Amino acid sequence: MFIKEKIDGIKFYKFQPVQILALGFAAVILIGSILLSLPIASRDGNPTDYIDALFTATSAVCVTGLVTVDTGTHYSLFGQIVIMLLIQIGGIGFMTFATLIALILGKKISLRERLIMQEAYNTFNIQGVVKLALYVIGITFSIELLGAVALSTQFIPKYGLLKGLYFGLFHAVSAFCNAGFDLIGNFQSLTPYVENTVVNLTVCSLIIFGGIGFAVLTEVINYRKTRKLSLHAKVVLSATAFLIIIGMILFLVLEYNNPKTLGQLSIKGKLLASLFASVTPRTAGFNTISTSDMTTAGKFLTIILMFIGASPGSTGGGIKTSTAFLLFMTVVAVVQGKEDTEIYEKRINKSYVYRALGITMISFIIVIAVTMILSIVQNGEFIEFLYEATSAFATVGLTLGLTTRLTLIGKIIIIITMYIGRVGPLTITMAIAHKQHTTTNLIKYPEDKILIG
Numbered sequence: 001m002f003i004k005e006k007i008d009g010i011k012f013y014k015f016q017p018v019q020i021l022a023l024g025f026a027a028v029i030l031i032g033s034i035l036l037s038l039p040i041a042s043r044d045g046n047p048t049d050y051i052d053a054l055f056t057a058t059s060a061v062c063v064t065g066l067v068t069v070d071t072g073t074h075y076s077l078f079g080q081i082v083i084m085l086l087i088q089i090g091g092i093g094f095m096t097f098a099t100l101i102a103l104i105l106g107k108k109i110s111l112r113e114r115l116i117m118q119e120a121y122n123t124f125n126i127q128g129v130v131k132l133a134l135y136v137i138g139i140t141f142s143i144e145l146l147g148a149v150a151l152s153t154q155f156i157p158k159y160g161l162l163k164g165l166y167f168g169l170f171h172a173v174s175a176f177c178n179a180g181f182d183l184i185g186n187f188q189s190l191t192p193y194v195e196n197t198v199v200n201l202t203v204c205s206l207i208i209f210g211g212i213g214f215a216v217l218t219e220v221i222n223y224r225k226t227r228k229l230s231l232h233a234k235v236v237l238s239a240t241a242f243l244i245i246i247g248m249i250l251f252l253v254l255e256y257n258n259p260k261t262l263g264q265l266s267i268k269g270k271l272l273a274s275l276f277a278s279v280t281p282r283t284a285g286f287n288t289i290s291t292s293d294m295t296t297a298g299k300f301l302t303i304i305l306m307f308i309g310a311s312p313g314s315t316g317g318g319i320k321t322s323t324a325f326l327l328f329m330t331v332v333a334v335v336q337g338k339e340d341t342e343i344y345e346k347r348i349n350k351s352y353v354y355r356a357l358g359i360t361m362i363s364f365i366i367v368i369a370v371t372m373i374l375s376i377v378q379n380g381e382f383i384e385f386l387y388e389a390t391s392a393f394a395t396v397g398l399t400l401g402l403t404t405r406l407t408l409i410g411k412i413i414i415i416i417t418m419y420i421g422r423v424g425p426l427t428i429t430m431a432i433a434h435k436q437h438t439t440t441n442l443i444k445y446p447e448d449k450i451l452i453g
Contacts, residue, residue, distance in 0.1 A: 029057050035082045036082055037049075037050050037054075042076055048079075060090060062395050064179070064395040064396065064418045064421070065181055065397020066392060070186060087179040144176050147176060150198060152167070154168075154196060180280075190288050191290070194289060197272065207282055210316065215232070232312075240321055243278070246278075247277070252270060283306070303390050317395030319360050323360060329348075341353055370392070371385045387399070388402045
């Protein structure tokens with residue numbers, strides 16, 4: 001909650017770091033929605049309906065990718081640039097930009113600002129957060145530039161030099177920030193490039209780099225010097241690799257003979273499309289095959305991967321790979337009769353297990369609640385509602401076609417869900433952590449038993 005302070009007899013309330021982050025995201029969304037609703041932001045010169053502008057701004061800042069109007073055909077160059085900037089700010093965080101501006105102006109980063117940055121990057125302590133912010137900026141722009149160059153080689157032959165370079169930059173930023181916005185037009189996403197090796201592998205690489213978390217990315221880049229990885233980095237890399245490989249194999253098996261997805265593709269196309277379908281639920285939102293034409297099993301697999309999402313301190317959402325990995329290893333420990341959760345010969349404190357369980361259950365409840373509400377206010381099938389709710393909460397951006405059919409209430413519900421998905425898990429984590437650190441267990445009730453299973 002608020003921190004109440006009294007200076008010179010005047011009482012006022014100072015927001016906690018996590019609240020500043022939440023309000024900061026809301027402020028950026030509000031500014032973005034106003035800009036996108038202006039006549040200059042649309043191709044036809046007419047103002048965009050505010051609810052659609054708000055939906056797009058929320059989706060961009062929350063790096064989701066769900067859209068009610070097509071980005072490539074509805075918005076003008078001005079509108080598209082606004083969306084790209086919102087994606088960039090939402091992806092690496094407005095505090096990173098604030099820090100960069102402060103350093104350029106020669107201002108000193110205060111302790112309070114360092115605490116806010118610690119929350120934003122989800123790090124264990126404030127030591128080195130300013131250096132991490134500079135690393136984030138440098139790494140982000142470097143990787144996005146490389147991605148833009150690679151993608152431009154495929155876009156220039158079709159769209160010309162300037163437009164090809166612009167398309168390359170936009171899609172590189174969108175992919176690294178796990179946003180899923182595209183300029184191809186007519187809600188096609190990247191389906192025209194389903195068998196294009198460069199586009200598929202470049203976008204997949206950008207999604208993975210943006211989704212493993214900036215701290216882990218820094219460790220990987222510096223591995224040659226340090227020859228050492230933290231337990232967190234090992235967990236994130238292992239979980240990410242496992243989910244991508246298993247997901248690719250399952251998609252290949254489930255969709256192999258489906259004529260509307262993989263069935264008509266070459267062997268190379270099937271492999272690329274299966275890899276892409278496994279990577280994009282990391283909360284990216286692009287698609288190279290029709291999601292609505294997938295088998296029911298393929299759709300449900302996508303929902304599972306979306307719910308898990310990316311990794312802590314990244315541009316992605318979901319409950320996070322480390323959370324899922326920790327819960328899985330806890331189950332393994334229970335099956336083996338061990339009292340403690342062990343990962344790579346390290347014992348994990350039970351407080352982290354409780355936190356992971358709490359975040360997962362709260363996230364699950366939110367998804368179920370949103371699914372229930374959508375089933376009341378929308379027409380459609382249950383799988384569409386669950387898919388949309390999970391995609392919005394995990395800030396993924398994949399849809400089975402429900403987004404464009406959303407009613408006013410449906411749009412508002414998804415807007416709130418995307419915001420909660422981007423800011424909520426962080427708030428939940430800090431609330432649980434704060435409670436654990438501040439509560440003194442002076443009173444302990446008598447121990448008793450209940451039947452389990």
